[in-house]
Amino acid sequence: MNVSMTELERDIIREILNIGLARAADSFAIIAQERVLLEVPSLDLLVSDDIIQKVRDYQQHHVAMQSDIRGDFNGTTLMFFSGQHIQRLSRVCLRMKTDDSLQINELQTSLLLEISNIITGALVTQLANILKANIYGAPPTAPGGDVAASLQSLLPHEQLQPLIFSVITQFSDKDNSVELPLMLFFDRATFDKILVIIRSYDFIGSGAKSA
Template sequence: MDLSMTDLERDIIREILNIGLARAADSFAVIAQERVLLEVPNIDLLVSDDILVRVREYQSQHVPIQSDIRGDFNGTTLMFFSGQHIQRLSRVCLRMNAPESLEVNELQESLLLEISNIITGALVTQLANILKANIYGAPPTAPRGDIAEIMQGLLPQHQCSP
């Protein structure tokens, strides 16, 4: 399957992300009580099997947070937090000295859920406004187990490996 996008399409997606992330950074700054800058992530187009491989790689070294998108169209977002991210966020937002670890306590997990909710909510709102669509982000969850296995049900069957 040929996956490609034009430079214009890539620029449009990056601009949507820029606006949404700027709004998320402003909201997140209230929690952190500091100035927050969020970088626009790289944009990669992947076939279903490659998505599952990438998710498995990330989940082995990060804490995942999942948010579902519902409404006129459905989807799922995943945010992955490294041990270093968790340590820094715990220090800045919770005033907690935590080791660099993927083991999170209840308070840290709640923080990651809230951060994901802010960022995903800002991006979904921006997308809904631009597309004039009725979509919203469902409350985030901290999935356990093999996320790629859970995601297989969301991907087109003909592209998934058994």
């Protein structure tokens, strides 16, 4: 069974994400002592194989931090930190000089986990408030190994078409910017719940029903 949504429904979900990310960006900017720019998130529906490949592509050049979403919704978030991010955050927050290697020590891991906790926590809280859902983010972990394998719980044997929010933020200074990808995954059942909630909003009206 295919899933579809209208452009209005996409816009509403993007706006919900933008509100949560804007609050998260303020906290992140204080920690990083840098200006944080947010791009409008993209919203993609991908089949399972495409999801796994997209995550593995990111993992080749990033360190991933994961936080599961529990409660009424079933999902997970992945934040991907590049070597440049790790180097700059280590210098600013830990007063530690490093290269841009993806090999990180325990202190750096703790820092990335805390940043992930702040950003994903704000996003999940905003989703819970606007969608009136009882959801929360579990403490982040550093999965290591094949990160895509950790998503298998969202991809059970029955056919699913999970939703990927590909949210790209920019950690910027005077000279350059580095993308900080944040991906939010929901399984098919959760996506259906979100659409039901959004379609119940009075300002959508019957014109927003999917074909």
